[in-house]
Amino acid sequence: MKPFDVDYVRAQFPALKRTVNGLPAAYLDGPGGTQVPQRVLDAVLDYLVNHNSNIHGVFATTAETDAIIDGSRRAMADFLGCDSDEVSFGANMTTLTLLLAQGIARTLRPGDEVVITELDHEGDRGPWQLLTDRGIVVREAPVDLESRTIDWDGWQALLNERTALVAMGYASNATGTVNDVKRAATAAHAVGALMFVDAVHFALHGSIDVRDIGCDFLACSAYKFFGPHIGCLYVRRDANEHVDPLKLRAQEDEPPYRFETGTLDHEGIAGAGEAVEFIADLGRHHADDPVAVADRRAAVVAGMHAIEAYEQPLAARLIEGLSALSGVRIYGPPAGHPRTSTVSFTLAGSNAVDVARALGAKGLFVWDGDFYATRLVEKLGLVGQGGLVRVGLAPYNTAVEVERVVDAVAELTSQTG
Numbered sequence: 001m002k003p004f005d006v007d008y009v010r011a012q013f014p015a016l017k018r019t020v021n022g023l024p025a026a027y028l029d030g031p032g033g034t035q036v037p038q039r040v041l042d043a044v045l046d047y048l049v050n051h052n053s054n055i056h057g058v059f060a061t062t063a064e065t066d067a068i069i070d071g072s073r074r075a076m077a078d079f080l081g082c083d084s085d086e087v088s089f090g091a092n093m094t095t096l097t098l099l100l101a102q103g104i105a106r107t108l109r110p111g112d113e114v115v116i117t118e119l120d121h122e123g124d125r126g127p128w129q130l131l132t133d134r135g136i137v138v139r140e141a142p143v144d145l146e147s148r149t150i151d152w153d154g155w156q157a158l159l160n161e162r163t164a165l166v167a168m169g170y171a172s173n174a175t176g177t178v179n180d181v182k183r184a185a186t187a188a189h190a191v192g193a194l195m196f197v198d199a200v201h202f203a204l205h206g207s208i209d210v211r212d213i214g215c216d217f218l219a220c221s222a223y224k225f226f227g228p229h230i231g232c233l234y235v236r237r238d239a240n241e242h243v244d245p246l247k248l249r250a251q252e253d254e255p256p257y258r259f260e261t262g263t264l265d266h267e268g269i270a271g272a273g274e275a276v277e278f279i280a281d282l283g284r285h286h287a288d289d290p291v292a293v294a295d296r297r298a299a300v301v302a303g304m305h306a307i308e309a310y311e312q313p314l315a316a317r318l319i320e321g322l323s324a325l326s327g328v329r330i331y332g333p334p335a336g337h338p339r340t341s342t343v344s345f346t347l348a349g350s351n352a353v354d355v356a357r358a359l360g361a362k363g364l365f366v367w368d369g370d371f372y373a374t375r376l377v378e379k380l381g382l383v384g385q386g387g388l389v390r391v392g393l394a395p396y397n398t399a400v401e402v403e404r405v406v407d408a409v410a411e412l413t414s415q416t417g
């Protein structure tokens with residue numbers, strides 16, 4: 001792979017021209033949603049200007065809309081490593097998961113069990129917890145608070161012949177911990193359970209291969225990887241029999257349409273397909289051998305590898321720089337454990353919101369709070385101090401921006417004493 005060409009990446013994002021108080025804006029809020037390259041903006045605009053219509057009609061723009069949605073479905077299938085009839089679009093991950101959970105519950109019996117984790121985002125907890133209304137037993141696997149990883153023994157102990165489904169995040173949007181979802185899928189299937197993966201945070205940081213994971217369902221959101229605000233759901237073709245989706249008469253019964261309620265966000269879908277093309281071109285741009293990335297799936301995988309290879313040393317430097325500051329405590333997995341480039345910390349004596357505000361005034365856009373990893377932040381005992389400060393790296397961030405964060409936090413530590 002060629003050295004990462006961050007100038008090539010940055011030149012494509014018009015938002016990066018923004019300044020705050022005379023300083024260049026550093027978008028370190030990627031885990032909340034990334035910025036969007038010009039080509040995605042163009043795809044959204046082109047759809048609305050030239051092809052805007054509803055679907056399945058018999059005139060030009062409706063046929064073009066059908067073709068654009070089909071095209072984006074194929075692109076998203078290449079992003080996930082599946083076939084396009086296994087990809088459904090929807091409002092966002094949470095809404096798709098809520099619908100999926102209700103659809104799965106209709107095939108379950110009271111007393112059947114679902115296993116969630118304490119590490120996960122509420123989008124991968126709440127939809128399953130709601131099933132208790134239907135007599136489903138929801139069990140919560142513990143997080144090891146010292147290592148901020150799943151307590152695998154505790155998790156495994158919850159699995160039994162009543163387990164119908166296991167839900168797990170691919171990566172924590174609060175700590176960056178990457179979970180071994182392949183191991184979880186294997187263990188889930190060993191007890192006859194289905195496996196759901198929340199890949200929303202992971203999707204920006206590594207290539208997803210649903211066949212390799214062996215999961216039955218996986219959800220992600222295009223706005224976390226350079227696209228518009230829409231969600232995607234993978235449903236393994238044969239897993240459809242385990243879901244009886246909430247469906248209206250107007251809806252087609254076939255996958256992938258059976259999970260798509262009402263008129264979709266066509267322009268968002270057009271943009272999501274283009275976001276995948278952006279990642280594929282990133283792969284082509286950095287590949288040593290053009291033949292190896294001739295097909296789009298291979299180019300997407302190469303693009304994600306390029307992103308990961310670029311972000312990991314930046315994250316390591318950020319961790320090193322912050323760890324050296326007195327009063328800073330980083331809440332990530334242990335060194336050597338798979339992680340994303342998302343780095344969260346606390347500053348002794350400061351509320352997270354005050355740290356984020358001070359950084360924001362310097363053009364450093366970082367999040368504070370629990371980011372809906374609410375259970376984890378509660379368990380960590382951080383609610384009273386405003387949760388965590390989260391610095392999220394994306395491929396358009398730079399080593400200079402990382403140093404700006406370290407310097408800005410150093411300045412705060414000297415103020416707090």
Ligand SMILES: Cc1ncc(COP(=O)(O)O)c(C=O)c1O
Pocket residue numbers: 031032092093094095121123124169171172173198199200201220221231
């Ligand atoms: C790990 C994780 N899961 C789920 C979600 C929810 O995604 P959506 O906003 O698409 O519903 C998020 C959003 O931040 C997330 O980071």
